[in-house]
Amino acid sequence: MNNSKTLNKWIYLACFLLCQITWSQTVFGKWKTIDDRNGITKAIIEIYREDGLMHAKVVEILEEGKKGALCTKCEGDKKDKPILGMKIMEDFEKNNKGIYKGDTLFDPEQAMTFKGRVWLDEDNEDRLKVRGYLAFLYRTQTWHRVVEN
Numbered sequence: 001m002n003n004s005k006t007l008n009k010w011i012y013l014a015c016f017l018l019c020q021i022t023w024s025q026t027v028f029g030k031w032k033t034i035d036d037r038n039g040i041t042k043a044i045i046e047i048y049r050e051d052g053l054m055h056a057k058v059v060e061i062l063e064e065g066k067k068g069a070l071c072t073k074c075e076g077d078k079k080d081k082p083i084l085g086m087k088i089m090e091d092f093e094k095n096n097k098g099i100y101k102g103d104t105l106f107d108p109e110q111a112m113t114f115k116g117r118v119w120l121d122e123d124n125e126d127r128l129k130v131r132g133y134l135a136f137l138y139r140t141q142t143w144h145r146v147v148e149n
Contacts, residue, residue: 025125027054027100027118030146032062036139042066044146045088047118047128054100054118056089058108073111083108092118105132 028049033042044060061067061084069083078086092102098119105116114132121127126145131138 025120025145027120027128030059030148031128031143032146033141033143036141043083045143047089054089054092054094054102055087057085057087058083060084069108071108071111074108075111078108078111089116089118092116105130107132 028047031045031047033045034040035042041062043058043062045056046059047054047056049055061069067084070080071078071083071086072080074081086106086108088106088108089102090104092100094100100118101116103113103115105114106112107114112134114134116133117129117131119129121129121142126147128143128145129140130143131140
């Protein structure tokens with residue numbers, strides 16, 4: 001009888017842990033970007049996994065008058081390409097603290113590439129912190145999870 005009680009405790013614990021893992025939020029999905037300088041809602045970004053690494057692309061432009069915007073300031077293969085569909089994060093790796101880090105965080109408006117860090121807000125997992133670095137300077141934006149029905 002003791003063995004069955006012990007087994008039941010282990011089953012409950014396993015179910016609890018599985019539910020925690022299943023219900024915990026992730027950085028993957030769609031996020032609404034809001035300019036931290038002027039409060040303008042800019043775009044919907046989809047963060048996805050490819051080859052075990054985190055990537056992101058623009059899937060919808062929300063800013064008024066920018067829907068068909070081209071990357072006019074860009075150079076190389078991105079020059080005059082549509083911002084819609086453009087990859088803005090590439091090959092970010094997750095560290096042991098749950099922060100994704102990478103060398104390619106691209107801002108199409110400035111046509112600049114930064115090193116970046118991405119992590120869930122510890123106070124609200126429906127908010128994503130996205131930080132871009134240029135040398136010792138950095139800027140952090142808060143993106144908001146898009147809940148799809």
